[in-house]
Amino acid sequence: MKHVSIHRGLLIALAIAATSASHQVARAQGDNAQPQAGNGGLDLSIELVDPKVLRVCADPRNLPFSNEKGEGFENKLAELFAKKLNKKLDYMYFPQATGFVRVTLGAHRCDVIMGFPQGNDLVQGTNPYYRTAYTLVVKQGSGLEDVTELGDPRLKGKHIGIIAGTPPATYMATDGLMADAKPYPLMIDTRVDSSAGAMISDLNKGDIDAGVLWGPMAGFYARESNPPLHVTPLVKEKAGPQLVYRIGMGVRHSDQNWKRMLNRLIQENQADINKILLDFGVPLLDENNKPISVETATKSP
Structure with missing residues (x-):
């Protein structure tokens, strides 16, 4: 039986679209409640599978996010949090496809999904710890390095790669780019294939000539290329689906104390979190859609 994975970018888009703006505001107000110092009297024994273990729900083959070897940035974030909590780290691995939340977090086989879009009703979200976007990836020296919008005339007639069914495809269709586009499958067997890698x-x-790809994947593969590729976040697209998203962690809706604990850890360790993400090439954005660099990495998303 194949392990079929859904492209994380589409999961993000669907999650955001399914949540009303008012619901997001209400959730943000609840997530911003500040926990007390230390454990602050928070009783986690009822909420967690094992209070002595940080049990993480993760995909076993989904770099740059996670894998069974612990090589993804979500693995590194889990290691950071386990150290801060003075807990042993353990994983419940399952392909991030349909049923992922139900089989892992929902079945009490683990206690946190390290990366989840803010506003998704399948889980209770923590405060976001990074903000990123879909990107345009091109070769250095291509003459396309300063293209910031898919409607740029220089992209006309170019062969552009796109993951089928992801939000940027709407802009490409509107801008007349799909006739020359090369689509890559949204659902793949992650044991043997990678649409982003292809x-x-x-x-x-x-x-x-160019590729349109979810930011964390684009940044990771661009750095792995020799020579490195140029990555531009698509933050100027306004007339269609959202391309910029906030990412937090996901916990069960009943786990209020655990959410508060994670919120505190995010707040206290944002600089270290940013460094891990930047080390993997994740194109981080501030609230004004300006890139967060190593020099500015102490700022919250």
């Missing part, structure tokens, strides 16, 4: 390989070989 897109970047085609870009390096010259089979496509």
Whole structure:
């Protein structure tokens, strides 16, 4: 039986679209409640599978996010939090496809999903710890490095890679780019395939002129390329689906104390979190859609 994974970018878009603006405001107000110092009297024994263990729900083959070898940035974030909590770290691995939340978090087999879009009703979200966007990936020296919108005339007639069914495809269709586009499958067997990896390989070989890819994946694969590729967050697109998202962690709706604990850890360790993300090439954005660099990495998302 194949382990079919849904592209995380689409999961993010669907999650945001399913949540009303008023619901998001109410949730944000609840998440901003400040916990007390230390455990602050928070009783986690009822909420957690094992209070002595940080049990993380994760995909076993989904770099740059996570894998069974602990090589993803969500693995590194889990290691950071386990150290801060003085807990042993353990994982419940399951492919991030349909039923992921039900089989892992919902079945009390683990206690936190390290990366989840803010506003998704499947879980209770923590405060966000990073903000990023879909991106345009091109070769250095292509003459496309300063393209910031998919409607740029320089993209006309170019062969552009796109993950089928993701939000940027709407903009590409509107801008007349789909006729020359190369689609990559949304649902894949993660044991043997990677749509993002295939897109970047085609870009390096010259089979496509540019690629449109979810920021964390784009940044990771761009750094892995030789020479490195150029990544531009698509933050100026306004006439269609949202392309910029806040990412937090996901816990069960009943786990209020655990959520408060994680919120405190995020707040206290934002600089270290940013460094881990930047080390993996994640294009971090502040609230004004300006890039967060190593020099500005102490700022909250």
